[in-house]
Amino acid sequence: MSDPRRYHVAFIVNNYPPKVGGLEQHVFALAKSLAKAGVEVTVVALGRNSGDWDDKGVNVLRLRATPLVAGVISWPLPGTALRLSRYLRAIGVTHISTHTRFFPMSVVGIRVARRLRLPSIHTEHGSDYVRGVSPLVGAASKLVDRTFGRYVLRTATTVLAISESAQAFVQQLSGRRAQVFHNAIDVAAFSGSARTSDKLVFLGRIVPGKGWERSLAVAKHVLAARPGASMHFIGDGAERAALEAAVAPLPFKDRIHVHGYLRAPEIREILSGAVLLNPTQLAEGFQTTLLEAVSAGAAVVSTSVTAANYLAAQVPSVVVVNEDSDAPWIAATERLLAEGWTPAPADFVASFDWSVRGKEYLAVLEQH
Template sequence: MNNYPPKVGGVELHISALARRLADRGHTVTVITLDNATSSGTEDGVRVVRLKGTPSIGGVLAFPWPGAGNRIRKVLRESGADVVSTHTRFFPMSYLGVRAARRLGLPAIHTEHGSDFVRGVSSLVAVASKAVDWTMGRAVLRGAGRVLAISDASRGFVRRLANVDGHVFHNAIDAGFFAEAAPQVPAHPTHLVYVGRVVAGKGWQRVVDVAEALHPKLPDLHVHFVGDGAQRPLLEQSVAATAHPERFTVHGYLDAEGIRGILAGGVLLNPTELAEGFQTTLLEAVAAGAAIVSTPVAAAEYLRGQGASVRTVAADDRQAWIEATEQALAEPLETVSPRLLESMDWSGRTDDFLREAGSASPRGRRS
């Protein structure tokens, strides 16, 4: 895969959590990734092989240097791999991983984290990304012996792009860890939270706007921004320009313990307009006892259908955002059912992955 911790993001967290869980169960796990700044080694029982690549575009997309395919096949042979797992169709490492599996006669299982073509970018980037999807992305999806899609929307996109039937494989979290922070008695939310990259399309501006609209009615309302990104300077400027900048805190990146403490007893605002997969932040919020107001992305719709305290609002409906957030703050937080918590945990999802991997078949050896 292209990215792995210490790089931070939803896909990176998904891959590292799954790798650790598989290693904990006694499986030999090797991750091959691109990273010019971090050395290879064994981390939490997982062997991590880091190859050199080009500087990344937007902190996300990098390309391996020539010869990476040979190096990947060598690592796979040395490790005695019996299945290859790749993630996200447009990453060059996914293409090389699927191709290496085919040449070695190994089954490849691909997990698709996107639900549409890239959004929130310039017209030039949008055209280029679609060209990559229709060529390399389609080749990855068609070359894998098994395709997992982390939401119904992702499965539909896989079908449209490559005419391949994917199997829904929802994202997961350490549900028990986040549930430890949940309020133990019925209480009203006390604050607003934004967790995510501070980049175009994620909607952080909407959070500032909603907070400003509610502050005259709710003078004690505080807003927490967790995350970093290219637009963080703009966020800090926007906060400084509000009538009450002291009611906002821009934290930057926080670890899981810091995030769960801020989510607990709050309302998570998720105004993203991007083509999201299945956001773990929403799972973490529910487990930590937070309410959610979100655009109708896959994870929000799923959790709402499961009875969680989730309201969905169109991204461009300012008044609806203000009203939905005010309603969420006015209602007592709900206790999360044990069944829902269990369904969000990595324990069961690891079982699912092993079953899916066992059913993946090789596409055939190529020289």
């Protein structure tokens, strides 16, 4: 492998921590992994305050942008691509990294790469058109995908996909064959006990389509039958008030905990030996929550999403439920609680650590 210090990668993205989200955490962890290996890393993201600073080895540049639309997405100001091209040329960037086809900064990143004649590596996190939105928003998002999104996917030098389903979506939308680059986690931060318990966990946004309602339905059955069992909802979102209202009248409400957002050590403690319920109906990428659960020694009951299918093929502690009704979910959960499970082998868990994925990304850089 060549000297990583030869490379200077610019991540050009809409959002970056402290904003919370799976994509933001992916970019954050990958940037840190590359910087630790000796690669020079600059992150360019939109934010309220412009300016740059060093974030433990990663130079972060925040650009002024339009106000958020629907609290989700904003646009760079006119002339951003030209100004950014001059800046990145001056600091000696060698590669451009963009993430998810529909973000405005992905288009900017590809344009900058073409202007500077640099290789661009686009990572696709989506596995389908946007779901769980109004018909109007759905139609608009498809239009964006079939114009700007298709441009990003077809123009990038290399396209990576965080799951097999994302790979298939890239093929469907652009006709290109993407290289699978699975999501990853900090395995050490989530390593937990092999001891099983009567804890049920929902970990994710409390929003339409994520499945908190089904998780609560499973919890009602399990908690009524098992006096020592508990249910934990970790996350926040637009429907948190609806969740809390549904919990309030239950006779075992004191054993149902709505935590909101928690830090990794707290999540690890709750996940350790628990059963994670993942009834999502959204177009998921490669959910790191499932990797975190397996790392913590938890079992998983999930819909047929890419990460669950991948894990279920490797370890028996992950169960995929295809039926869209409460009964099979309750049955699968009860079976795990009654029979227990064998945690995933340590070498398998280690395979989805960011240290491994960082080396894979370095290999991609070497190809250009």
